[in-house]
Amino acid sequence: MRSQRRLLATLAATTAALIIGSTSTAAARPEPPAQVAPFGADFLWGVASSGYQSEGHVPDSNWSRYVAAGKTPDPYGDSIDFFTRYRSDIELAAQLGVRVYRIGIEWARVQPKPGEWDEGGLRFYDSVIDAITAAGMRPMLTLDHWVYPGWEVDRGGWRNPGIVDDWLANARKVVDRYAQHDPLWVTFNEPTVYIANELRKGGLSPIDVPAMHDRIAQAHNSIYDHIHAVQPGAMVTSNVAYLPGGEDLINKPLIDKISARLDYIGIDYYYGLTPDSLLTTPPDVEKLWTQPLHPEGIYYALEHYSRQFPGKPLYIVENGMPTENGAPRAEGYTRADNLRDTVYWLQRAKTDGVNLIGYNYWSLTDNYEWGSYSPRFGLYTVDALTDPTLTRKPTDAVPAYTAITRAGGVSPDYRPTRAPQPCSLVDAATSCLDPLTVPR
Known part of the structure; x- marks a missing residue:
């Protein structure tokens, strides 16, 4: 609780300083358009997943040890067993009409010992990627999830100076293969x-x-250069978890170290923040899925970057709506309505000049959300x-997303089911002092 109070105090102080200290904002927003244009045929609709969260049959890793040590509320089991069911899951994605399928290549699966790579593990990913491409989709590959x-x-995990060389040896092997x-x-x-997360689970101390x-940052910059040597014209990013009220304070220091080696900006956006919600439902790092959903915040996040x-x-690498154990959300928001409302704001951002090239829904299926099966994000x-x-x-949301991918978005005259917040802190001070509106 002490760490949570410090987080809230930091967010509140930062937000107040931004709003009170701001004497000017960007140019006033134009009147909202009566209609929003659909995305073109080149827009990358997608779904996202990670290796550990969905594969099951996991090898020895930091996370398998966290689970074994009782540091998670739920046991892992075999998650949703993507390891043996990947072909049918990939077919479900293809039926949605998406063009991108994001997966992770698990370091622990392909390199079970120092200096030794497991051909069986690599062949598994060969088969997964072949199935993705055969289904007409483009893989998005995450090297470290x-x-x-x-x-x-x-060897000490990220406390060990040698981890960069170890990480790069594996990452180069993966890049060269795929x-x-x-x-x-x-x-x-x-x-x-x-x-x-490494701090919370004990894999790292504050001093590290x-x-x-x-x-x-060093590993990202090095593998970026290797990727471009092997795959000219590659598109590489390291996606950020957008944090309303403190994005620049928390994420910008690392982004600044890798900004010269980002071909696109990958953004994950889930939750909103307002002065009211900060007081009534303060962020709980153990239960973020209970936070208010403000789909218009995705516009502010895109505008920020x-x-x-x-x-x-810009590419929305992750976005979705959590429910608790599949139960309806307290505010009555359905997954389909939240998705359509979100896509409306994506189209608004594109209409207003944001260079948005893609959107991934997190996730195709429910999975192991880093210790718990309670938060469910799946289509x-x-x-x-x-x-x-x-x-x-x-x-x-399955028929809703299928209709969206076929039409290139929601209908031009669509109106969100939830009005935008009058004072959003997602991109303070701009989003509070010059809030979005919806035409009547």
Whole structure:
């Protein structure tokens, strides 16, 4: 609780300083358009997943050890067993009409020992990527989604200066093998949250945070150069978890270290923040899925990075709606309505000049959300704890997303089911002093 109070105090102080200290904002917003244009045929609709969260049959890793040590509320089991069901899951994605399927290449699966790579593990990913491309989709490959091998844990994890060389040896092996498929690349998933999770689970001490920060930046910059040597014209990013009220304070220091080696800006956006919600439902790092959903915040997040990186392509690498154990949300928001409302704001951003090139829904199926099966984000819900068949059950967002991909978005005259917040702190002070509106 003490760390949560410090987080809230920091957010509140930062937000207040930004709003009170602001004497001017960007140019006033134009009147909202009566209609929003659909995205073109080149827009990359996608779905996202990670290796550890969905594969099951996991090898020894930092996270398998966290689970074994009782540091998570739920046991892992075999998650939703993507390892044996990947072909049918990929077919479900193809039926949605998406063009991108994001997966992670698990370091622990392909390199079980120092200096030794497992051909069986690599062949698994060969088959997954072949299935993705055969289904007419482009792979988006994540090199590090918060998981590293048990032998690297024994060497000290990110406290070990040698981890950069170890990480790069594996990453180069993966890049050399899969660059031929012209994937989109994500080097590190949400690196700031990666650091925070290692702190929370005991893989890192506070004194080691600056070193991990620097080592992630060094590894990203090095593998970026290697990717471009092997795959000319590659698109590489390290996606950020957008943090309303404190984005620049928390994420910008690392982004600044890798900004020269980002071909597109990958953004993950989930939750909003307002003065009221900060007081009534303060962020709980253990239960973020209970936070208010403000889909218009995705516009502010895009606007923020459009200002920071003028003209650079932006891609929503993750976005979705959580429910608790599949129960309806208290505010009555359905997954389909939240998706359509979100896509409306994506189209508004594009209409207003944001260079948005793609959007991934997180996630195709429910999965293991880093210690718990309670938060469910899937287009297809899966009850991993009580359903031994792990049946994929479609939610109302499946037909909604299918219609969106076919039409290039929501209809031009669509209106969101939820009005935008009058004072959003997602991109304070701009989003509070010059809020978005919807035409009548």
